[in-house]
Amino acid sequence: MATAARPAEPLRISILSLPESGTMAAFGLHEVLGNTATDADALSRPIRPVLVARKRGAFRSSTGLQVTPEADLGCSDADVIIVCDIHLASDETPEGRWPDEIGWVRRHLERGALVCSTCSGAVLLAEAGLLEGVEAASHWSMADLFRERYPGVKFRPERILCDSGHGGRLVTTGGASSWQELALYLIGRFCGAEEAARVARLFLLGDRSHGQLPFASMARPRQHGDAVISKVQAWVVDNYATAIPVSAMVERSGLSERSFKRRFSAATGYAPVEYVQSLRIEEAKQMLETEDVAIEEVSVAVGYEDPTFFRRLFKRRTGVTPGQYRKRTRIRTFPM
Template sequence: MAAFGLHEVLGDTQRNDSALSRPIHPVLLASQQGPFRASTGLNVTPERGLEEECADVVIVCDIHLNRDETPEGRWPEEIAWVQRHLNSGALICSTCSGSVLLAEAGLLDGAEAASHWSMADLFRDRYPDVRFRPERILCDSGRGGQLITTGGASAWQDLALYLIARFCGAEEAARVARLFLLGDRGYGQLPFASMARPRQHSDAVISKIQGWLVDNYATPNPVSAMIERSGLPARSFKRRFSAVTGYTPLEYVQALRVEEAKQMLETEDTAIEDISITVGYEDPTFFRRLFKRRVGVTPAQYRQRNRVGGVLI
């Protein structure tokens, strides 16, 4: 859990013999009194309750949400506590899906925000005023640097180094990075992301087209083929498809093709040019550009980092 990792890494600033202007004293807080079992199964014992603490920095750690759950009406005590600290000048941060709480509080409206890439659908549907940045690891989300959101589950490491550099200096951040072997994720989250799950819907025509695409995504002129099979006028089909899936027809096809390419890069030695043709792109140059735009790295870089049986970074 991010909370434990942050507690250990940030707390190490107190153990450095070098003179520090402002070492960090982390405290684990929760609204629930006494030990409780987290969604991961680990037992958590908060050091203090929310009502007892006034903090200079607040970090909202990752939140567990099932696909059928909504954030509506959840965390009222935590949201009020965070808002009070924001108004009093505290630095408010989140790790991974913790940004959902900040979005639910309305703190991210009109601002860019990072979160785990799997939260893209939730932000799109429930928080349309937030400019969601799924590729970002760490994002200055406004209020003059008073709101910081971070991406995937391990992005707490980047947040820890950011906070140490901000409050203790770059030299201390470098020392902690070396001590804990905290590495660089300069490529962001996109290399780790998969196609966002399309929305659940009851449109039988679109469902039929989605089923057909599973085996026919590489067909030439796929959008035209989809429209023809649907029996709908082109504009009506595109409008209905986007409304129920959250993707335009072309974006949906590209996402399917890129996911198949990623699987081939991870498990096969097939040349990238041949993978391009297999997934439906006769022009390897176009395929490479599309792949990098959607994944954040080139096909060759993705293969190097994710090859099954090879060295994983």
């Protein structure tokens, strides 16, 4: 799959934390987004997250942990801003609480930035009047507040991710852990589905009911100095779908079958058939993550004419069926 040259400029994301916010979303978003395209050879766009607050000084979060922001509201060059969750007691009101933050959010929206909220952070956007007349997601416990204080907002507590207007430049999410969905959405939107899938595997984001196996990638073959085996490895990367690939590899090596298998295993740590299967499954996973082709087409594309065998092999290697893998790894888009 052809990829574009890596953009020189990183995507600038400001994560707004309030004294009424917790730390899970702010710290989690910062770490996950900051691990996007960290490899010097990566082709996807890197992200530069910055933790922002009203003032630069350290403060206590709603959970009592100390937060030390990297920038204050004077920063105005973000491509994306994220308003973190807000915790208010039952006798507290949002009225008049965040005039500086609201002004900061509005300025970014007017300048063309993408404005997002996670969990109950949508309350600040509603208080700013940005959600009037549009659908918005937030934590389900905010239903009464939205009904009473923001009756013009079409509150959607069942949504995880919601396009909340302004031409796709306002996004709200619901639930305490919805920051994970937002992180993958932003990576997918700006850096590509492949990078989002890589980050999801790295941090085990998504459905974990089948354990870690669906997130695992092919272990990198060990470094070695066997030139014959290196030549065969280079060939099979582009020809893994070849019929009877191990026989073709033996032929290209010029060795006897027994000698080839022994040297290949010693050099790479894989038996030849396991190596080919791993390459094929990794390509199948990438197709399932990024393309809308039938499972049978994926099977043939990676070298398996028998889709039933492919499904069995895929499940043995990943712990889930190809269909389950596709469902859990596709990057979430706006529900329509």
